[in-house]
Amino acid sequence: MDRRSALLWMENVSKSFPGVQALEAVSLYVNAGEVLGLIGQNGAGKSTLMKILSGVYTIDSGEIYYNGESLHIHDPHHAQELGISIIYQELNLMPNLSVMENIFIGREPGPPFVVSRSRLEQQTRAILDRMHMNLHPTALVRSLSVAEQQMVEIAKAISRDVRVLIMDEPTSALSETEVETLFELIGELKRSGVAIIFISHRLEEVLHICDRVTVLRDGKNAGDVMVTDVTREDLIRMMVGRSLDQFFHRDEHLDIEQTTADIVLEVRNISRRGTVINPDAVVLDNVSFTLRRGEILGLAGLVGAGRTELVRAIFGADRRNSGQILIEGKEADIRSPSDAIRLGIGLVPEDRKGQGLILGLAVRINMTLAHLDSLTRVGFVQLGAEQRLVNEYIERFEIRTPGMEQRVINLSGGNQQKVVIAKWLMLGPKILIMDEPTRGIDVGAKSEIYELMHQLATNGISIIMISSEFPELIAMCDRILCLAEGRMTGEVSRHEATLETLMHYCTLRKQVVSNVEGELSL
Amino acid sequence: MTAKQAAKPSTFTSSFDWHAYASQLGALGVLIVICVIFALIEPAFLSSRNLFNVLRQVSIYGLLALGMTFVILTGGIDLSVGSLLALSGLVAAAVYKGGTGLLSAGTAGQAEGFGLPAAIGAAIAVGLIGGLLQGTAVSRLKVPPFIVTLGGLTAFRGAALLFSGGQPISTFTDEYKFWGQGMIGPVPVPVIIFLSFAVLAFIVLRYTRYGRRVYAVGGNPEAARLSGLNVQNITLSVYVITGFFAGLSGFLLSSRLNSAEQVAGVGYELTVIAGVVIGGTSLFGGEGGIFGTVIGILLIGVLSNGLTLMNVSPYYQQILVGLIIVFAVYLDQLIKRRRR
Known part of the structure; x- marks a missing residue:
């Protein structure tokens, strides 16, 4: 295949952020009238690549050829002018405007300051008819289903003479029939010569709709194959690679088969429905599991699998529709984080800056925030005792900060994370939930956090660890639960855990879940 | 090991939190500069009589600003303080004189009243x-504070009109007037009240668990909630605090003017918010404090006093205060951008 004839060709593109090499010499091309699948684990570089194409990020090095010409994409507006459109998972529509107003927003036909509704409707109808979209131009967007709103996004791209259409997880919120409709639409676009980049975790769909697949792993190319040449298992193997040895290894593990360690936490049938976008979406579907004393339990899953939602429901941060939580055998009525904290649960949230810390306040104040009651006498915080305690934790965790009065915003990611962990350990928790504890943290700090987790587990604290990095889970956990689309699709012990088994369970969809046993021959 | 050694020496030495004061100190600098300029142009400005005069003039604003600091620290706002002040003042006057304003405003004999403690209470x-x-509306019903207190601004003023029947309640005994007009030594009583509450509010915000929580809720409500704080109750409490200061100020103003009027305190909320913001408290919450608020309010008082001494029209004064608000916040943003 001559890449020079490709409509879009990125060659050796690199992009780094402070502390992270997001993309390293990645190449990718797509031809007119071709559907390219782009797959990879969380953090493999898909979104960075997408944001480069849409002009949000600029590249550090490498070349982008478009129509055979080398160019730079300056900003999102420029990308649109070039005919590159992106449909994000979170749709970008104005809910209170009509379909036609959304499609032509900012480019309404007619003289300035005058909107001719009839012309607007006519032009919108032309696009909708051409694409066989069953939508009414004057319907309000907020009255449409997610699938219909997605159509509006596609129509908007078409109205801008799209030549490259990038779709990020377009099927994640759709029902099966809606997926079929979308695929027909993609076929239609393909016939009219649009190049499509289809990003998805659903490998069956990728194999079904795409012509070719580009696989990314750890910000590098991990494969470029025609779908006719590969199986689902091949794709999984390319996505996960083999890089276990670089990770911290726990020498002592809790041997689950032989252990009689007490069950600290039991979760029974937790369910939750409804997201902001879609009130009927199944977020969690009858999830049950147990956690033993001193165990590190992993939660594996791809984006949208419901891992964060599950732990937030246990912690009382989100409402749940049904389900029971038992702590040390007793039913616990957890309705708010403060209930959970009282019962000895701590949560290190996924979004450290948005949810874990108060960035503008000092290390000291952040660290003792959940522990204030014990440091308070007649309403006054005992500053001396507080300083001693904070100092002790700064030393114990080797937190690198000029002082305890430093605002946490000025600390590195790893040290910020240690502040969050210290906040919970001060309380002497029984259960520590850690959601992506090493995300955005440099390698050195990562291994310190692994070491710390290992110590905590040895001291009898039970840890639930969420991570998108499977090798990390395999290295750290005694047991790993796999979630997909809000369901538990598998439980894997430390001995059985391989990248392939985890990826297998994490990509299992509902129809397949019922006959798991038959599929296990990876 | 090296990290341990690096962390150890500095943790105790930097126990004074410069960051918390950074934006508040800016206002102090401006205040000093303005005082020096006024003192050079108009020596009468520095007389102790004039300085106490300034303090007395700002003490009502100042009290309201103490409460407002709590609200703004949580990321909220209270536009209703001026109206609530008017209503409280009328209630105090009516209770003191006996008979509610609704029934017998301004006509009841002084002997029939319920006494001073009842009036203040x-x-x-x-x-x-x-x-x-x-x-409650802000924390439980989740109506934005701007809207809730905009409603309060109108509703409390209406209640004041209804209560007073449009008539002021005037002329009190010396016992009543003492609180707004009296002096202890050379110091006006309202100044003593203001400064006492300022010290109290400073201590609460700086040294108590409650104060810590107010900053936490304003700094990041979600992180505060996930750390087990009852964000709803803390949010509720700061509006009760502004309410307290509005009530107290309502009484003091009626005492100082020897008259409780339904038009008292019109527009005070803007001056008060201006003072708090000039003092470096961030409208987004989580940053600032009482020290800056006192400076900010003094800045407004000094400016208006000095310009009056120099015979500058009050209209110009308003324009100047407006410009200073914008400039102070701009300065604050500039400092923050540098810091990042």
Whole structure:
């Protein structure tokens, strides 16, 4: 295949952020009238690549050829002018405007300051008819289903003479029939010569709709194959690679088969429905599991699998529709984080800056925030005792900060994370939930956090660890639960855990879940 | 090991939190500069009589600003303080004179009243109830504070009109007037009240668990909630605090003017918010404090006093205060951008 004839060709593109090499010499091309699948684990570089194409990020090095010409994409507006459109998972529509107003927003036909509704409707109808979209131009967007709103996004791209259409997880919120409709639409676009980049975790769909697949792993190319040449298992193997040895290894593990360690936490049938976008979406579907004393339990899953939602429901941060939580055998009525904290649960949230810390306040104040009651006498915080305690934790965790009065915003990611962990350990928790504890943290700090987790587990604290990095889970956990689309699709012990088994369970969809046993021959 | 050694020596030495004061110190600098300029142009400015005069003039604003600091620290706002002040003042006057304003405003004999403690208590009670209602609407019903207190601004003023029947309640005994007009030594009584509460509010915000939580809620409500704080109750409480100060100020103003009027305190909320913001408290919450608020309010008082001494028209003064608000916030943003 001559890449020079490709409509879009990125060659050796690199992009780094402070502390992270997001993309390293990645190449990718797509031809007119071709559907390219782009797959990879969380953090493999898909979104960075997408944001480069849409002009949000600029590249550090490498070349982008478009129509055979080398160019730079300056900003999102420029990308649109070039005919590159992106449909994000979170749709970008104005809910209170009509379909036609959304499609032509900012480019309404007619003289300035005058909107001719009839012309607007006519032009919108032309696009909708051409694409066989069953939508009414004057319907309000907020009255449409997610699938219909997605159509509006596609129509908007078409109205801008799209030549490259990038779709990020377009099927994640759709029902099966809606997926079929979308695929027909993609076929239609393909016939009219649009190049499509289809990003998805659903490998069956990728194999079904795409012509070719580009696989990314750890910000590098991990494969470029025609779908006719590969199986689902091949794709999984390319996505996960083999890089276990670089990770911290726990020498002592809790041997689950032989252990009689007490069950600290039991979760029974937790369910939750409804997201902001879609009130009927199944977020969690009858999830049950147990956690033993001193165990590190992993939660594996791809984006949208419901891992964060599950732990937030246990912690009382989100409402749940049904389900029971038992702590040390007793039913616990957890309705708010403060209930959970009282019962000895701590949560290190996924979004450290948005949810874990108060960035503008000092290390000291952040660290003792959940522990204030014990440091308070007649309403006054005992500053001396507080300083001693904070100092002790700064030393114990080797937190690198000029002082305890430093605002946490000025600390590195790893040290910020240690502040969050210290906040919970001060309380002497029984259960520590850690959601992506090493995300955005440099390698050195990562291994310190692994070491710390290992110590905590040895001291009898039970840890639930969420991570998108499977090798990390395999290295750290005694047991790993796999979630997909809000369901538990598998439980894997430390001995059985391989990248392939985890990826297998994490990509299992509902129809397949019922006959798991038959599929296990990876 | 090296990290341990690096962390150890500095943790105790930097126990004074410069960051917390950074934006507040800016206002202090401006205040000093302005005072020096006024003192050079108009020596009468520096006389102790004039300085106490300035303090007395700002003491009502100042009290309201103390409460407003709590609200703004949580990322909220209270536009209703001026109206609540008027209503509280009328209630205090009516209770003191006997008979409610609704029934016998300004006509009841002084002998029929319920006494001074009851009057002060009633004014404060009105303020607390007003604050409780608004705080409930903000924290439980999740109506934005701007809207809730904009409603309060109108509704409390209406209640004041209804209560007074449009008539002021005037002429009190010396006992009543003492609180707004009296002096202890060379110091006006309202100044003593203001400074006492300022010290109290400073201590609460700086050294108590409650104060810590107010900053946490304003700094990041979600992180505060996930750390087990009852964000709803803390949010509710700050509106009760502004209500308290509005009630107390309502009584003091009626005492100082020897008259409780339904038009008292019109527009005070803007001056008060201006003072708090000039003092470096961030409208987004989580940053600032009482020290800056006192400076900010003094800045406004000094400016208006000095310009009056120099015979500058009050119209110009308003323009100047407006410009200073914008400039102070711009300065604050500039400092923050540098810091990142």
